[in-house]
Amino acid sequence: xxxxxxxxxxxxxxxxxxxxxxxxxxxxxxxxxxxxxxxxxxxxxxxxxxxxxxxxxxxxxxxxxxxxxxxxxxxxxxxxxxxxxxxxxxxxxxxxxxxxxxxxxxxxxxxxxxxxxxxxxxxxxxxxxxxxxxxxxxxxxxxxxxxxxxxxxxxxxxxxxxxxxxxxxxxxxxxxxxxxxxxxxxxxxxxxxxxxxxxxxxxxxxxxxxxxxxxxxxxxxxxxxxxxxxxxxxxxxxxxxxxxxxxxxxxxxxxxxxxxxxxxxxxxxxxxxxxxxxxxxxxxxxxxxxxxxxxxxxxxxxxxxxxxxxxxxxxxxxxxxxxxxxxxxxxxxxxxxxxxxxxxxxxxxxxxxxxxxxxxxxxxxxxxxxxxxxxxxxxxxxxxxxxxxxxxxxxxxxxxxxxxxxxxxxxxxxxxxxxxxxxxxxxxxxxxxxxxxxxxxxxxxxxxxxxxxx
Amino acid sequence: xxxxxxxxxxxxxxxxxxxxxxxxxxxxxxxxxxxxxxxxxxxxxxxxxxxxxxxxxxxxxxxxxxxxxxxxxxxxxxxxxxxxxxxxxxxxxxxxxxxxxxxxxxxxxxxxxxxxxxxxxxxxxxxxxxxxxxxxxxxxxxxxxxxxxxxxxxxxxxxxxxxxxxxxxxxxxxxxxxxxxxxxxxxxxxxxxxxxxxxxxxxxxxxxxxxxxxxxxxxxxxxxxxxxxxxxxxxxxxxxxxxxxxxxxxxxxxxxxxxxxxxxxxxxxxxxxxxxxxxxxxxxxxxxxxxxxxxxxxxxxxxxxxxxxxxxxxxxxxxxxxxxxxxxxxxxxxxxxxxxxxxxxxxxxxxxxxxxxxxxxxxxxxxxxxxxxxxxxxxxxxxxxxxxxxxxxxxxxxxxxxxxxxxxxxxxxxxxxxxxxxxxxxxxxxxxxxxxxxxxxxxxxxxxxxxxxx
Numbered sequence: 017x018x019x020x021x022x023x024x025x026x027x028x029x030x031x032x033x034x035x036x037x038x039x040x041x042x043x044x045x046x047x048x049x050x051x052x053x054x055x056x057x058x059x060x061x062x063x064x065x066x067x068x069x070x071x072x073x074x075x076x077x078x079x080x081x082x083x084x085x086x087x088x089x090x091x092x093x094x095x096x097x098x099x100x101x102x103x104x105x106x107x108x109x110x111x112x113x114x115x116x117x118x119x120x121x122x123x124x125x126x127x128x129x130x131x132x133x134x135x136x137x138x139x140x141x142x143x144x145x146x147x148x149x150x151x152x153x154x155x156x157x158x159x160x161x162x163x164x165x166x167x168x169x170x171x172x173x174x175x176x177x178x179x180x181x182x183x184x185x186x187x188x189x190x191x192x193x194x195x196x197x198x199x200x201x202x203x204x205x206x207x208x209x210x211x212x213x214x215x216x217x218x219x220x221x222x223x224x225x226x227x228x229x230x231x232x233x234x235x236x237x238x239x240x241x242x243x244x245x246x247x248x249x250x251x252x253x254x255x256x257x258x259x260x261x262x263x264x265x266x267x268x269x270x271x272x273x274x275x276x277x278x279x280x281x282x283x284x285x286x287x288x289x290x291x292x293x294x295x296x297x298x299x300x301x302x303x304x305x306x307x308x309x310x311x312x313x314x315x316x317x318x319x320x321x322x323x324x325x326x327x328x329x330x331x332x333x334x335x336x337x338x339x340x341x342x343x344x345x346x347x348x349x350x351x352x353x354x355x356x357x358x359x360x361x362x363x364x365x366x367x368x369x370x371x372x373x374x375x376x377x378x379x380x381x382x383x384x385x386x387x388x389x390x391x392x393x394x395x396x397x398x399x400x401x402x403x404x405x406x407x408x409x410x411x412x413x414x415x416x417x418x419x420x421x422x423x424x425x426x427x428x429x430x431x432x433x434x435x436x437x438x439x440x441x442x443x444x445x446x447x448x449x450x451x452x453x454x455x456x457x458x459x460x461x462x463x464x465x466x467x468x469x470x
Numbered sequence: 471x472x473x474x475x476x477x478x479x480x481x482x483x484x485x486x487x488x489x490x491x492x493x494x495x496x497x498x499x500x501x502x503x504x505x506x507x508x509x510x511x512x513x514x515x516x517x518x519x520x521x522x523x524x525x526x527x528x529x530x531x532x533x534x535x536x537x538x539x540x541x542x543x544x545x546x547x548x549x550x551x552x553x554x555x556x557x558x559x560x561x562x563x564x565x566x567x568x569x570x571x572x573x574x575x576x577x578x579x580x581x582x583x584x585x586x587x588x589x590x591x592x593x594x595x596x597x598x599x600x601x602x603x604x605x606x607x608x609x610x611x612x613x614x615x616x617x618x619x620x621x622x623x624x625x626x627x628x629x630x631x632x633x634x635x636x637x638x639x640x641x642x643x644x645x646x647x648x649x650x651x652x653x654x655x656x657x658x659x660x661x662x663x664x665x666x667x668x669x670x671x672x673x674x675x676x677x678x679x680x681x682x683x684x685x686x687x688x689x690x691x692x693x694x695x696x697x698x699x700x701x702x703x704x705x706x707x708x709x710x711x712x713x714x715x716x717x718x719x720x721x722x723x724x725x726x727x728x729x730x731x732x733x734x735x736x737x738x739x740x741x742x743x744x745x746x747x748x749x750x751x752x753x754x755x756x757x758x759x760x761x762x763x764x765x766x767x768x769x770x771x772x773x774x775x776x777x778x779x780x781x782x783x784x785x786x787x788x789x790x791x792x793x794x795x796x797x798x799x800x801x802x803x804x805x806x807x808x809x810x811x812x813x814x815x816x817x818x819x820x821x822x823x824x825x826x827x828x829x830x831x832x833x834x835x836x837x838x839x840x841x842x843x844x845x846x847x848x849x850x851x852x853x854x855x856x857x858x859x860x861x862x863x864x865x866x867x868x869x870x871x872x873x874x875x876x877x878x879x880x881x882x883x884x885x886x887x888x889x890x891x892x893x894x895x896x897x898x899x900x901x902x903x904x905x906x907x908x909x910x911x912x913x914x915x916x917x918x919x920x921x922x923x924x
Contacts, residue, residue: 216757221774307664
């Protein structure tokens with residue numbers, strides 16, 4: 017009998033807990049779910065005999081340590097900044113640990129001690145980071161094994177609304193953390209490499225330099241650049257790759273309309289707006305436009321953004337009730353970004369029954385010695401959510417964590433130290449089992465005559 | 471006999487030292503100029519019997535204190551961040567102090583002790599801050615004395631090249647700190663108030679929301695917004711003023727062309743560019759544009775910025791040699807902002823014999839009880855430099871400092887504590903004497919029928 021402790025049972029833990037419950041009998045597991053919101057956790061666990069819910073404030077060091085001590089494997093589904101406390105407990109109490117989050121510098125610093133203690137801490141086992149790493153590394157390793165040199169690496173991921181629930185002119189609803197969507201790409205220029213040249217895009221141009229991506233069966237998407245492409249050169253062993261670019265997927269037309277918010281200054285999170293508590297949507301928009309006694313907010317915005325009279329961006333903005341004298345409804349004086357988020361949440365929320373969708377797409381090019389032409393391989397993944405709370409996001413974040421828990425407990429992973437799933441012994445069994453849950457990449461080799469000039 | 475110590479004899483101290491030497495005999499002054507660059511200071515002092523140059527590293531606390539102790543009045547013309555050390559010495563050694571710089575929070579914290587010690591520390595006595603405060607407050611106080619309510623306060627200042635030395639398509643040369651010009655308006659949204667409405671402009675739109683200002687005899691200028699207008703409400707006693715706006719002046723067309731650098735991302739100071747040491751001007755530009763095998767950098771830029779084929783902005787960019795395969799010539803890996811500054815310095819430097827120009831312009835509107843119409847008053851100042859190093863900038867920064875030194879030593883200022891020249895006992899005698907040096911505002915009352923709708 018192995019005892020598994022899941023700390024945190026928020027939205028990202030749903031499919032993880034489902035998997036653990038489904039496999040508990042066969043694998044001889046006993047599961048404890050520790051969560052501040054006991055009722056919420058109980059709803060997920062139901063009446064399963066193999067599982068217990070306990071109340072835990074994860075910041076209470078004594079209670080947390082006592083729970084960790086009495087389990088064999090710890091899975092932290094807490095907000096990312098709380099993993100480090102759990103990790104230090106696990107090191108001290110000699111327990112293995114799994115998290116879906118990026119390896120923080122603080123976490124990384126524990127690596128020598130974790131390895132010396134013969135422990136395994138697995139991280140970056142969600143969707144992004146997680147499935148992106150695993151699927152990319154499997155492709156890259158296969159090509160490199162054949163002696164090919166990688167010449168192009170592009171990778172895009174998006175959390176979107178499923179086609180059957182897509183009923184608004186933005187073709188978008190919030191399916192995860194809305195704040196991250198509003199603040200996307202802020203805090204420094206986008207940096208990437210294209211055909212050997214370093215390229216830079218400032219925040220004010222990111223949403224106007226998108227790429228169109230066609231995924232067979234799902235139509236066209238557009239991708240805007242992430243800030244951090246260059247650091248993936250080291251992570252993926254691609255230091256000299258001429259082209260490396262990572263981005264985020266939206267439906268076509270989203271980014272050009274979103275750019276309106278960027279250009280107006282509505283995504284700024286650095287200052288509190290005066291008189292924001294009593295503001296209407298329309299007044300909020302007007303704060304970013306020149307004063308006029310006569311002209312309407314609508315025309316001022318169209319002129320400011322140089323929109324033609326029949327530009328469909330105005331439909332998108334109007335659909336958001338952006339020009340209505342409707343109270344924003346804030347509970348405290350707020351930044352432009354916080355206010356924009358509040359307005360968007362009124363309209364971009366999933367309705368009951370709505371399904372979300374995760375889309376991932378890689379383009380990898382490689383050249384083998386002696387070959388005249390490069391190979392170009394596209395690999396895409398589309399996952400549709402089952403329902404709320406069993407969303408595509410919950411499945412793609414929770415299932416890799418769950419599968420790696422099974423692998424670890426059954427002794428199939430003997431890697432010690434702190435790791436992300438960059439190695440075949442990790443990514444192969446996880447990706448293989450994910451296919452049983454409909455999380456399956458479709459690969460397509462592009463014939464030479466159809467390859468896009470780069 | 472009074473002993474004056476001037477610490478720092480850089481470009482901003484030239485006219486100050488001239489004035490002190492000119493008035494030394496009459497006023498019975500002995501002047502010590504303390505400066506790290508002794509030869510430079512000696513060139514300014516010449517063979518004046520009333521003055522001595524001493525070598526000083528202003529960060530050497532012992533040497534600095536010894537010098538301060540043996541003088542009656544201390545004038546710090548050091549870089550602004552060094553004033554606080556001098557101020558603490560002055561407080562301890564019971565000496566009065568003058569600086570041209572903003573009162574820093576650290577400086578402000580000393581105010582109760584300075585006042586209790588019966589000392590006077592005068593600050594913000596340059597051009598901006600300095601002459602801007604004095605000229606604005608004189609106008610505002612006069613209107614308020616008559617019982618008028620201030621309804622509009624706009625104020626613009628610019629450091630430019632004089633018309634007789636203006637020989638390039640930007641109508642601009644660096645006349646002061648180039649780094650401040652490159653980084654202008656970064657670090658947070660512009661905030662101001664217009665007819666009772668709070669208004670915000672993000673960095674990416676600042677240089678496209680300019681105002682045209684006509685100064686009789688000098689032609690048209692354009693003003694872009696400074697970041698800090700709202701804080702002047704408290705400084706100038708204008709908390710409820712419906713319109714408050716401060717800005718920076720350039721010649722017409724400058725801002726639209728400068729916006730090219732903003733949109734490309736060339737003013738970003740937050741990251742070091744890869745391979746920057748070996749880069750040419752043209753390669754630098756290309757880093758911010760999409761990759762293309764065939765297209766020229768010029769056409770890519772015109773397309774990116776949506777310039778028409780005959781847009782004169784391209785003449786401005788070409789005049790800067792921006793598209794040349796010329797080495798940038800950096801001594802260390804640099805940020806985009808540092809590289810842009812280096813390229814601009816090659817062309818925007820004053821030639822021998824060139825003159826600079828300081829331009830200041832206020833528009834103040836006021837309404838008196840019972841009057842049907844508002845009054846609108848424009849007040850403008852234009853100062854042309856004599857030569858290098860007796861520039862308009864040196865005169866307008868140094869002379870208010872010098873005049874306030876005379877007032878302080880002759881007992882005409884009995885205000886104790888830490889102050890900026892916001893009060894008639896300070897601004898009146900200084901502004902009056904500045905007129906003898908050609909630093910004179912021209913006031914114009916705008917007839918009701920010519921007043922611009924706001």
